[in-house]
Amino acid sequence: MSYDWIIDFLFWVAAAFLVAVYVSWRATRLDRLHVRVETARAALDAALVRRAAAALELAASRLLDPAASLVLATAAHEARTADADNREFAESDLSRALRAVVDQPEFVGAVTAGGAAEGEAVLDELSSSAAKVAYARRFYNDAVSQARIARRKPLIRVLPLAGRAPLPGFFEIDDDPPGI
Numbered sequence: 001m002s003y004d005w006i007i008d009f010l011f012w013v014a015a016a017f018l019v020a021v022y023v024s025w026r027a028t029r030l031d032r033l034h035v036r037v038e039t040a041r042a043a044l045d046a047a048l049v050r051r052a053a054a055a056l057e058l059a060a061s062r063l064l065d066p067a068a069s070l071v072l073a074t075a076a077h078e079a080r081t082a083d084a085d086n087r088e089f090a091e092s093d094l095s096r097a098l099r100a101v102v103d104q105p106e107f108v109g110a111v112t113a114g115g116a117a118e119g120e121a122v123l124d125e126l127s128s129s130a131a132k133v134a135y136a137r138r139f140y141n142d143a144v145s146q147a148r149i150a151r152r153k154p155l156i157r158v159l160p161l162a163g164r165a166p167l168p169g170f171f172e173i174d175d176d177p178p179g180i
Helices: 004-060 066-081 087-102 107-111 117-151 154-158
Strands: none
Touching: 004 066, 004 087, 004 117, 004 154, 066 087, 087 107, 087 117, 107 117, 117 154
């Protein structure tokens, strides 16, 4: 009695099992990449809100001249209230406003005049939050890049492994920190 059909059957079952494991692994990897993108986006949003809050705090501190305070407060308010379509532009405008205010001659000396601890604290917070925006944006864009690369794989495109998740987009802003 010949049992060749059993061996053939077991071979195809094992092959189907290995293919299913591989497809499951790719789907799980893609899901983890999308979670990473969402987490990085939340961290970026938090960093942007923190930077806008630091800019508003500096504008309201009465350490700046009225014109600089108005420019900074307006840019920070626009960055906080911008909708998703205009967020990148508003955040870039805030970066430019921060640099314009901070790059004024004798800015740091005027803000910290008389050993004002408040001025130093505000500048430290602003410098820290601006640096964190740059790091968070790079981290987010790296996560988006990896997710896009994974979604370009033929298996991901042929089988709908991405589900209904939208293709993540990059967040491009002018995030050069002010020279504090």
